[in-house]
Amino acid sequence: MISHDEHRLDVEVVGIEEVALGVRAVHLGRVDGTDLPPWTPGAHIDVQLGTLTRQYSLCGRTDDLATWRIGVLLEPDSRGGSQFVHGLRPGDKLAVVGPRNNFILQPAAEYLFVAGGIGITPLLPMISAVEAQGLTWRLLYGGRRRASMAFLPELEPYGDRVLISPQDEDGHPDIEGALAQCGPGVHVYCCGPEPLLAAVEERTLTLPAGSTHVERFRPRAAEPGAAADTAFEVVLERTGVTVQVPADEPIVDALLRVGVAVDTSCREGICGSCETRVLEGVPLHRDSLLSDEERAANDTMMVCVGRSSTPRLVLDL
Structure with a gap:
């Protein structure tokens, strides 16, 4: 999963659209006018917003x-990132890192896309890609009300392959009904609030492993009965340095004490910037990004939130 083929660059706001009630699309271009790095459906960028960094x-x-286009929902009760974006004007300068893709569109015989609110954003380029290939797909798109659901005009040309399901009109999206229309070999891609992701994960348990793909805005809730954090040691394979990690300190902070800086952005285990290879030991995964299969392999971890199930971890650092 690790790629880190990302770029740090300066961009400016070249256009702004109000694409739904409380949702703004911001168009970004390089300050020097040269081409932006290429990207693939599902990719995001890290945007520096004053003292905050947010992934879009x-x-x-x-x-x-x-x-580049990003879509941002104004959330008055958030920590300030969305308010910052909704205060941007054309010509404003921003620093960004990316693109990075943790939500890769895998080859499949058929696709079901499930979006909740602003979770439609990573699915739009996926839909364009599978449509261009002539593949079979459907979209189930839920939101609180139609006026707050972004990019609806872009979806109109797809006709009945798109089911718009505003909650004030239809209640919760009919995930089971959408799945019932799918054939064997379907891959499900879902982005949205945690209750929707949990519902999709529950209803797709019978699909083959690796068929369900979700992207979270916020960290997954801690599992009930999770073991208390304990101290352990981390060995840096490339230098041979051993770092003691106390029970109350993240690995990334312990590394900084010995002068080793790992790229971090969200520090919540959702962006993937700190993903690090594990060479020995068994990590205790606390991220909201790795799939069950990737967790079981235990060959990579997010060192911003992850810990160790063994007294010693050897990392590719």
Whole structure:
């Protein structure tokens, strides 16, 4: 999963659209006017917003290297990132890192896309990609009300392959009904609030392993009965340095004490910037990003939140 083929660059706001009630699409271009890095459906960028860093999915056209588009919901009760974005004006400068893709569109015979609210953003370029390939797909798109559901005009040309399900009209999205229309070999891609993700994960348990893909905005809730954190040691394979990690300190902070800086952004286990290879030992995964199969392999971890199930971890650092 580790790639880290990302770029740090300066961009400016080149356009702004109000695409739904409380949702703003921001178009970004490089300050020097050169092409932006290429990206694939599902990719996101890290955007520096004053003292905050936030991750936003790219939701424009993958063949447009002049501009990137992100969609941002205004959340008055958030920690300030969305308010910052909704205060941007054309010409404002921003620093970004990326693109990075932890939500890769895998080859499949058929696709079911399930979006909740602003979770539609990473799915838009996926839909464009599978449509261009002539593949079978459907979209179930839920939201609180139709007026707050972004990018509806872009979805109209797809006709009945798109089911719009505003909660004030239809209640909760009919996930089981959408799945019932799918054939064997379907892959399900879902992005949205945690209750929707949990519902999709529950209803797709009978699908083959690796068929369900979700992307979270916020960390997964801690599992009930999780073991208390304990101290352990981390060995840095490339230098041979051994670092003691106390029970109350993240691995990334312990590494900083010995002068080793690992890229971090969210520090919540959702962005993937600190993903690190594990060479020995068994990590205790606390992220909301790795799949069950990737967790079971125990060959990579997010060192911002992950810990160790064994007294010693050897990392590829």
